[in-house]
Amino acid sequence: MTTANNIQRDGENESAWQAGLNASISKVYDNKADILYDCLIVGGGITGLTAALLLQNAGKKTIIAEAHSVGFGTTGGTSAHINTFADTTYKQAESAFGEEGAQLFADAINEGFALIKSNIDDYRIDCDYESKPGYIYAEDEKQDQQLDEIYEGSLKVGIAVQYAEQVPTPVPYTRALQFDGQAQFHPLKYLQGLQKAYLAAGGIIMENTKIEKLDSGDGIHVAEAAGVSVRAKKVIYATHMPPNINVFNFECAPYRSYVMAVKLKSGKYPDALIYDMQDPYHYVRTHTIEGQQLLLVGGLDHKTAHEDPEKAFADLEKYIRKYYQVSSVKYQWSSQYYIPVDGLPYVGQMPFAADGVYCATGYNGNGMMLGSVSAKILSDLVLGKANAYADLFSPSRLKPIDGFSEFVKENADVAYHFVADRINIHETDSLQRIKPGTGKVVEVDGEKIAAYRDEDGVIHALSPVCTHAKCIVNWNSSEKTWDCPCHGARYDIDGTVLTGPATKGLPKITG
């Protein structure tokens, strides 16, 4: 799917960041199969661009392959908070990885934060960066207790925090924490700034190049995309989730998250980043987009393809209207992120892959800082340099006991879909009952079909079997995509892959 200004995006809804931004500025790549690159970076989001720039500046000959256009993935659909705290609290990190692990995690978050800021300063990136106070507030006794734990955990790892006297929110709260010196920015303006710096340093970006295959031998990796093959000494999968079946399918769960940008009648917008502690949670911040001040409110996360996205938007809007006088909804969008079973990201040598094939995934909702610091870890690994966080985030780390119950929960769910989706017939509606503009998995002559009827009444029929691990896809009515409930692969109405881990599209079914 493409915006009016030719920016590609991974669903029907355009994020506020994609609106009004000029199309990509990548160089057209003249395929020279004889070049041996020092490093191929697969994926042009915050992780890929940051890593590529670090390596190119370190004198390495690098190339980025992006399946769509730079910023197509979750970096184009993020809410772009930059924080010193994370979804996995420091207390949780301590209980799973010990005091030292929690301290390193905090250091990594801070380093990611600092790397964003130094890139903005060094490359003079005009990306609406602003420093703001952050507030987390509790609404009942149980949350008060959790808040106290966040306070203690943060202090223990040296993160500045205090109990807030007042929070700029209309929501009644019991107590709150204040983290000074948080930040926000425009993620795609930042990405374009990195892109410019990378190209200026001699880097190459191939857009519309989806890597589908990687062969390795004699220390050289050959990556194949349609009509293109790239040879490199090292490969980084900066694809948010590495493609195809891999160990991360069982260690990270895909989640869909929602954001709305609204105009307020009062014209008064909070000058802060504000979060509640509900499950799923809400957050609120302000951003001026295209000259208009807007309130960004997000949250209501759920496992991909497990709940109704239209209901999520309706619930989010209801929540916003309960507390704010809204004059209009300007943008609404959703995107996907991955929750790791034990709370920390997986960054480093990819398990079961050839030496020198690296990846980074499982950032939870903290990929601005964790994507940036992962880029530093991966670039250090490529450069043969030691990195303080490499062991903590290593994908081959042993799973701590605490993560085990969560691991079982996530995978019981996946196992259910593996089996149930293929044995039970959930939908028996005939094709005729599909309304224009909607899709459904239906059964026709005993065969399941993912069918979408377009506005002209034409049926687009696909195999509903996800090409990644053979689960059955679900219709996402808001983004008009087919989403897999097992590992989060997503496809457009013609079956083209929008989000991995699948690399092959859903086959078309013709009558």
Ligand SMILES: Cc1cc2nc3c(=O)[nH]c(=O)nc-3n(C[C@H](O)[C@H](O)[C@H](O)COP(=O)(O)OP(=O)(O)OC[C@H]3O[C@@H](n4cnc5c(N)ncnc54)[C@H](O)[C@@H]3O)c2cc1C
């Ligand atoms: C709604 C929402 C709000 C969020 N808010 C925040 C926040 O406030 N702060 C924060 O820190 N984090 C936040 N996050 C998380 C953060 O946005 C992500 O973790 C981060 O953007 C991931 O960046 P990435 O570069 O790793 O992946 P992506 O941005 O997804 O980039 C991966 C790229 O790889 C490409 N790709 C995939 N497969 C292939 C292939 N085979 N060949 C070539 N290219 C390929 C894709 O097209 C894509 O462009 C949020 C996430 C969501 C969903």
